[in-house]
Amino acid sequence: MNWINIILMVILILLVGELGIFYYFLKYNSNFLKQIQSIRGIQFSTLELGRNAPLFRVFAENGNKVVAKELFKKKNTLLLFISTNCPVCKSFLPHLKKITENYDINFILINHDTLNDDTHIKKALNNELYYIRSSHVSQIYLIHAVPHAILVNTKGKIELSSPLSNINSLFNMLINQEHLIS
Amino acid sequence: MPFLWNLGVVFIGIMFLTTSTDKVMHWRKHLGSMEAYKIIKGALIKWFLVLFVIGELFISFSLFLTGITFLNFMVFLLILFTYSLAILINLLRGNTNISCGCGSVLDHDHLSIGLIIRNLCLIAIYIFLYIEKNTTVALIQLSLEEILSYILLATGVLILYGIIREIRQNVVLTRKIKKMLS
Numbered sequence: 001m002n003w004i005n006i007i008l009m010v011i012l013i014l015l016v017g018e019l020g021i022f023y024y025f026l027k028y029n030s031n032f033l034k035q036i037q038s039i040r041g042i043q044f045s046t047l048e049l050g051r052n053a054p055l056f057r058v059f060a061e062n063g064n065k066v067v068a069k070e071l072f073k074k075k076n077t078l079l080l081f082i083s084t085n086c087p088v089c090k091s092f093l094p095h096l097k098k099i100t101e102n103y104d105i106n107f108i109l110i111n112h113d114t115l116n117d118d119t120h121i122k123k124a125l126n127n128e129l130y131y132i133r134s135s136h137v138s139q140i141y142l143i144h145a146v147p148h149a150i151l152v153n154t155k156g157k158i159e160l161s162s163p164l165s166n167i168n169s170l171f172n173m174l175i176n177q178e179h180l181i182s
Numbered sequence: 183m184p185f186l187w188n189l190g191v192v193f194i195g196i197m198f199l200t201t202s203t204d205k206v207m208h209w210r211k212h213l214g215s216m217e218a219y220k221i222i223k224g225a226l227i228k229w230f231l232v233l234f235v236i237g238e239l240f241i242s243f244s245l246f247l248t249g250i251t252f253l254n255f256m257v258f259l260l261i262l263f264t265y266s267l268a269i270l271i272n273l274l275r276g277n278t279n280i281s282c283g284c285g286s287v288l289d290h291d292h293l294s295i296g297l298i299i300r301n302l303c304l305i306a307i308y309i310f311l312y313i314e315k316n317t318t319v320a321l322i323q324l325s326l327e328e329i330l331s332y333i334l335l336a337t338g339v340l341i342l343y344g345i346i347r348e349i350r351q352n353v354v355l356t357r358k359i360k361k362m363l364s
Contacts, residue, residue, distance in 0.1 A: 005327060012334045019341040023287070026348035033355040034291075048358065054276035068276070140276045 047142055049161060053079075053152040054140040061122070061131045066108065071130075072156045076177060077106040079150040080170070081143045084116040088165065089147045093124035095167045100128035103177045112138035112146065149173055184317045191311055191318050193336040194258075194304070195245035197288070200340070202238035204285035205231065215283030219268050220275075237261045249320035255312050259305065266301045269293050287344030291351075 047054070055068045071077055078099070082089035100107050108130045111118060118133070125131050141150060149170055151160040160173050205212045209231075216227045237257050244254040265284075272278065272293050282290040282297055290297060311318060321329055 009327070009330060009334075012331065012338075016334050016338045016341065019338055019345065023341050023344045023348065026345060026352060030348055030352050030355060033352065033359065036359055037355065048361070054278060055274065056276040057274065137276075140279065142279070 047150075047158055047161065049158050051158055053150070053156055053158050055156075056134075056137050056140065058132050058134050058137065061133060064130070066130050066132060069156070071106045071108070072152050073154060075105055076154060076159070077108060077152040078103075078174070079108050079110060079137075079141070079152065081110050081112060081138055081141070081146050081148040081150075082121075083146045084111060084113040084118050084121065086146050090120070092147060092164075092167055092170065093121060095170075096124050096129060097126050099170075099174070100126060103174055105174070105177055106130070108132060110134065110137050112143070151177075184319075187311055187314050187318045188324075189332060189335055189339075190307060191245055191250060192321060192332040193339055194308065194311075195242045195321070196333065196336045197286075197340055198238040198242040198245075201285035201288060202235050202242065204289075205235050205238070208285075211281075212283050212285065215281045218277075218280040219272055219283075220277065221268055221271060234261065234264075246321040249318055249323075250308075250312050250315040255308065258308050262301050262305050262308075266298050269297050269301075273298075287340055287347070290347075 053068070053072065055072075057065065057067050060066050068077075080092070082092065096107075096109065099105075107128065109121075109125070109132070111121065111131070111133045112135045114133045114135060121131070138146075145163055147164040147170075149160070149162060149164055150158055151173060153159045162169065162173060164170050212231060213227055216222070216231055222230055238261065241254050241258050241261070244251060248254075269282065272280070273295065278293045280293060282288075282293055284290060284297075288300075321332065324332070
């Protein structure tokens with residue numbers, strides 16, 4: 001090995017070392033940003049608007065397969081996350097049929113509770129509505145509190161996402177949706 | 183050109199060496215990542231992780247000692263297709279908010295189609311190197327000076343990939359936090 005080669009090798013070692021330090025610094029910085037992201041209060045409790053809605057394939061309670069990708073393509077889709085025994089969710093039940101009757105949207109009702117008796121929910125449903133019992137779908141949509149509604153547009157992007165306090169807040173979300181002509 | 187092909191061989195060797203050592207060093211984290219994929223369950227997870235680590239180490243050392251052979255080509259294809267299939271299954275399920283468990287600079291916080299494309303690119307590179315295997319030599323057959331140069335250059339390229347990925351991640355995270363705080 002002559003001197004020039006040795007010098008070149010040393011330069012190469014220094015360069016790789018420098019790249020390594022830079023990489024370590026960036027990694028440290030992104031870990032710091034992730035910690036900021038998870039500070040209570042500014043944690044991203046739900047998916048951000050404009051991002052792609054997570055896809056899922058599950059069986060509805062009536063046995064039909066619900067393929068999110070196909071549904072999202074056809075028309076705007078409302079995902080309403082509820083729980084069997086949540087009092088506010090129960091107050092929504094008498095109004096669910098109105099949504100499928102009045103708006104030209106896919107309506108998916110997602111109950112994250114898979115154990116308790118849900119007869120009262122099933123009584124409030126009609127054939128136009130997809131009813132799913134799955135904690136998995138709530139998990140992938142980062143739903144921490146119910147009721148929560150998410151509106152997905154035909155491009156599969158999240159257009160609106162909001163926790164709901166009463167049925168009016170749900171109808172407010174649908175204010176720009178196309179009505180069905182009866 | 184043989185210089186570039188040799189660099190490709192060393193790059194893949196070092197890449198697998200770093201990912202496998204990362205898996206061994208952060209064993210519990212990678213067990214958790216494999217569990218989050220929800221494809222295999224229970225004690226099987228541990229054994230599959232052992233298999234993957236052995237497979238990756240085998241590819242790495244066999245590339246350094248013998249160069250590209252039919253056996254390490256087959257192991258490489260098997261491992262990469264298994265990883266890609268596992269990612270694809272979880273993408274279809276919508277279970278994307280999990281670490282890919284790739285290890286070292288290849289690690290990602292969430293699953294995306296980009297990971298499958300990256301794996302397919304690696305497969306394409308390996309297939310090309312396999313076709314050109316007569317122009318490549320095993321690292322051990324080279325002089326010390328050449329070995330050092332190849333290792334340093336391949337490490338540099340690998341770290342550079344990591345730097346570009348981290349910069350992108352930092353920009354996205356900063357934008358998200360700024361959006362949430364504004």
